[in-house]
Amino acid sequence: MVRAAIVGATGIVGQQFLVALRKHPWIEVAVLAASERSAGRSYREAITDPSSGALRWFCEEAPVEEVMGMPVQNAAELNLAAVDVVFSAIESGPARTLEPRFAAERPVISTASAFRYEDDVPILIPGINSEHARLLEVQKRSRGWRGFITPIPNCTTTGLAISLKPIYDAFGLNSVIMTSMQAMSGAGRSPGVLGLDILDNVIPFIPGEEEKVQRETQKILGAFTGNSIDPARFEVSCTCTRVDVREGHTESVFASTGKACQIDDVIRVMRGYVGSSNEAGLPSTPEHMIVVHEDPFRPQPRLDRDAEDGMATTVGRIRKDSVLPNGIKYLLVSHNTKMGAARGAVLVAELLIRDGYIS
């Protein structure tokens, strides 16, 4: 079994890692770490509200009893001796300092954006750009680390990049326009989205989100050149909004393909998409990376976010667009805290274990 440390284990993403790794066939949770405040306590103590005694457990799934008695280490002084891989679920600020320390010794898979845009850092989605993992060798060499840092994408990028990949492969892409209607869970809990603000409302701005999606999509669909990633040459322009939905980002996509294509062909390449590098053998790979609906009332976040256990991207209303050259348009739903966060990071770990980057 690969032994994992969860850093930021007491937060919502950390807890999602605990759920994602429960009974995992290849990976076991060996170490829990959080801020100094939690250090030295058992996990149960660390997540117990001292005034009410209530458990601060944020997932819909039941608390993971197996880890409740485990001690929580101070992330700033983490001992990695008995750890094979670090899952980092911390904010980008502390990630900038802590993740390089971990990476000097061990592989780090991160949900933070801190290192996503550095030249020697891939943003992996297994099945979409598995071959970018080879950039990790470059990173290790250039930084002199025994490990590496590999962040997953922003949760809004994930579904967009997945849905575009078979189109890009089959027809090429000139440009993409996207408007998102994002779920509240993407904002976490500190402070997160207040009920007062989102009820009967749409929030038209998510700071930093649009730039991330635009840049990450180009990098993920870019080409590994041996030393770095050459970003894909299509433009991406987004407007990202928040709606009163718990989980599951909805995205309205307009794309200009490189060559003309029929809607039936788009449906066919999406439905037929099986990944780029034999990822079907990994424990968390969905049976279908993309589920295509022909019922025009789909996808809906509440009905489709859990497709293939939250690991599939669901697409619908694929049709011609009249504005863009070779224009098509569609909607997608992607589970932002499953494929788009902890479970997506676990899938990265599985790929890297299979291919020998983690051992």
Added chain:
Amino acid sequence: MVRAAIVGATGIVGQQFLVALRKHPWIEVAVLAASERSAGRSYREAITDPSSGALRWFCEEAPVEEVMGMPVQNAAELNLAAVDVVFSAIESGPARTLEPRFAAERPVISTASAFRYEDDVPILIPGINSEHARLLEVQKRSRGWRGFITPIPNCTTTGLAISLKPIYDAFGLNSVIMTSMQAMSGAGRSPGVLGLDILDNVIPFIPGEEEKVQRETQKILGAFTGNSIDPARFEVSCTCTRVDVREGHTESVFASTGKACQIDDVIRVMRGYVGSSNEAGLPSTPEHMIVVHEDPFRPQPRLDRDAEDGMATTVGRIRKDSVLPNGIKYLLVSHNTKMGAARGAVLVAELLIRDGYIS
């Protein structure tokens, strides 16, 4: 005073007309009409639920006591002798039959889509295309009617057309891509949107809506040629969705302007827009047809739908788009049941009264 008949007076749009006309300085409600079922009753009886005794009054505003004792006529046998203008708040199916009967005698202002796409029928938004009213003369001649039919746009078209008008005038338009997040009130109550379906959800499809918006926007911003309207030559491509919001449609717009423009210029022409034909003198014209926010968290439907009493279109996040030629992007909020429905129709009546089409 101009004497108005409200046809479809017992439904939600009919009731919005009653609210919109309460204490109106130029127009008085003279006749109420509805389906045969209500005919012969007082308005209060017609909207009283027989089993519970509760009033079936659907507006947030208090019931209009002044009309409660008025008799309700059968719309199919409406006597227009004491009526100067008909406000039609009926569905498109019956509108197709009934509105021509009314128009043979009197001006008809309609919220139904039945006649919107006919060559001799304008879709009026005062301040945006007031000069299209002249097409009504053509219509009267060609159909041999003493009156005419003039429908207002679909509620999703209204805010889009208003926000595009100053851009179109100043810079021209090549194309428009729009994704809407529409409020539930747009779907009415029969059957309307079920709470079960919309809670924690986004519905990605509103049948017929996208085609309406595309076609109506081109017609509204088109040129009156003397005999007909030459639609504006830019393409419009939409994806229309429903979100869990009561009132106020939010739209994410990407537009390609005819010539390059700076964002400051776009803001300036929107803020400075005062209408096309001296509409400021009409009782329902908002002080600002377009309100522009620079706070990136605006517009929000809950905070902005009631701007200028629901008659203004609120715009925010105006910025460059990297995909379209001379691309700009922004969001707007427009009140779909005020400017987008009954109050917008009343504003049309005011224009037509001022200009002598109704007397």
Added chain:
Amino acid sequence: MVRAAIVGATGIVGQQFLVALRKHPWIEVAVLAASERSAGRSYREAITDPSSGALRWFCEEAPVEEVMGMPVQNAAELNLAAVDVVFSAIESGPARTLEPRFAAERPVISTASAFRYEDDVPILIPGINSEHARLLEVQKRSRGWRGFITPIPNCTTTGLAISLKPIYDAFGLNSVIMTSMQAMSGAGRSPGVLGLDILDNVIPFIPGEEEKVQRETQKILGAFTGNSIDPARFEVSCTCTRVDVREGHTESVFASTGKACQIDDVIRVMRGYVGSSNEAGLPSTPEHMIVVHEDPFRPQPRLDRDAEDGMATTVGRIRKDSVLPNGIKYLLVSHNTKMGAARGAVLVAELLIRDGYIS
């Protein structure tokens, strides 16, 4: 296998029956029936919207493919030759006529209220009043039927009666005051609760609901006397409201017990409650009929409605009440469309199969 007919199969409760019976170990769906409109079509055709082609399938669970090709019979002319039990998911109006016809030949388990209050009709909750099944013999004799009608309770009664049963057994009950916060699914879809009405709101009235809960609770906890049921002698007074929740009724209960009791004892009898008649052997019986939380922030409908697959009643905040004699108070959450509807009815069928009433 017991062969079941689902009457009202195209509606939401009918579809919940199809889900509840999928892969059931004892019962198979043999016949589907609905109104004349659907008769003669395949189930798939009957639930396909003719204009859009969309499937009118209302459950969160995926459509039951196994029944899609089955023919739908006209409920009014239902052939029961190949049926052992009828699950009736129709409205109370038609139930009054149709259910006796079915019962003349076969056992009928109904979600309708039509016959709940008749003297020879039990309202069964297996594990709470299984012994009331013996009243079915009286009913068969008195009505001269080969079958019988046995309705399940109103969905709001179910959790209340279950939570009160161990208290009643251990300490007696003088009276019960309850305020419910009910989910929208309890109102179904025709017309159901409009999103426009429930968003940012509480609806303080559900016609007929309070009377049902008061009367049914007394009957369910009453004593079978050999010929009829002697209702329990405690008063029940309710206020039933609707909140913006999809599934799961929350109830705030204040109860006066017959003798004084400690809160620890109430918790103990609730936690220890295992049913009245060895129901643990039935396929659908939950492992715990009542789940008791000590975290004061539980139960919550979203977190607790699916406890034990929607078959448990979850209770929390059990504490002393200062108003009622021997007063206690608590909150409960009960899944109104699982234990409170189709799955509760299937549990009744299982009990009646085990005890020889259905064969």
Added chain:
Amino acid sequence: MVRAAIVGATGIVGQQFLVALRKHPWIEVAVLAASERSAGRSYREAITDPSSGALRWFCEEAPVEEVMGMPVQNAAELNLAAVDVVFSAIESGPARTLEPRFAAERPVISTASAFRYEDDVPILIPGINSEHARLLEVQKRSRGWRGFITPIPNCTTTGLAISLKPIYDAFGLNSVIMTSMQAMSGAGRSPGVLGLDILDNVIPFIPGEEEKVQRETQKILGAFTGNSIDPARFEVSCTCTRVDVREGHTESVFASTGKACQIDDVIRVMRGYVGSSNEAGLPSTPEHMIVVHEDPFRPQPRLDRDAEDGMATTVGRIRKDSVLPNGIKYLLVSHNTKMGAARGAVLVAELLIRDGYIS
């Protein structure tokens, strides 16, 4: 004009005070105070988010431009020379230290609970217990203050006490059982209620709330004895929950009256209730303190919270209860952030100005 200081002016309740005092005929905002962090800045600077430049203004009403340029003082070093009354909108922790300092010099009207339960402190609702103001003389003497502290009730107490007052006066009260469905605004914004937690949910616990309501209701309806308040002798037992509503607390009340009464009499005394001490002359007194509906679907928080500009308590579904001796039951809606917070405190100030306690 009476010159007011708003302490805690940058928070949500402080902002509600600014809205409530805008264009007030008797009171002007003279001083703004907040924590040290804001001290020395203009109000506009103090509420501007430094990273985004957005205004942290939390009310639905537009920001109060008149105060934007005013300097913000440090509440801990507040200069009261030019102040006649202090409105305190701070949390109970700091209130315990700061309010006595202010009260040593000036009258303090507080929304905090810190002093509500002290013997020489009244909890005033003008029109319900105006005569309790005389306890302020006792307080000033016993504490040796030139000013005094007078807190308003918890927002959930307000509507309950108001609705009970005419019943208590006319028929007496033995006991009250209440279940609340409270709006999110009552929890404020730090941290407030997360959308993630409340969507599709009910939260069954609000720490400390039930004890407050129980104790305050007895005190408010108690008798002033000359030196203290003798609490009313009826028991109150509550269960307080949170629902997905923005503003307006809904309460389900069951009450046992001292003598038997008819429902018509209850309606009559509620409708006829005009206050205890000629409060109709105050600027903020609603025309009707209690609005009674006979439509069983009322009150609803969204439709009724703004009755009489948020100052009335709306009651409906008044009917017999079968459990309590002389039992009646009803529902009420009360605006928790208008009558239940800043505007209620302003009404207290008006009473105290009229009666010479503030000058």
